[in-house]
Amino acid sequence: MRANGVANWDASAYKTFSFTHNENVNLQFRAESLNLFNRVQFGYPGLQQGSSNFGIVSSQLNNPRQLQFSLRLNY
Structure with missing residues (x-):
């Protein structure tokens, strides 16, 4: 059996403020x-032939969208 490939996109943006x-x-x-x-x-x-869930997709491998915000102070 084959499964679909991974189509996962991650992105980030940042802004630096100087004093x-x-x-x-x-x-x-x-x-x-x-x-x-x-x-x-x-x-x-x-994949178990003869079982009740043969050929049925019943799980998700990746996580749903996650957003993360952070502040970083450099000195």
Whole structure:
């Protein structure tokens, strides 16, 4: 049996803010998205011939969309 390939897109964006009185200190805001388009990767179908779930896909292998925000202070 074959299964579909992985179609998982991750993305991130960040912005760095510098403080004018001290150039060695800056603050970075980050936004990250895992599984950006929220695509499902189905699990493998049941492989045991003669069982009640033979050929039935009943699981998901990847996680749903996850968003993550963070602040990073560099000094």
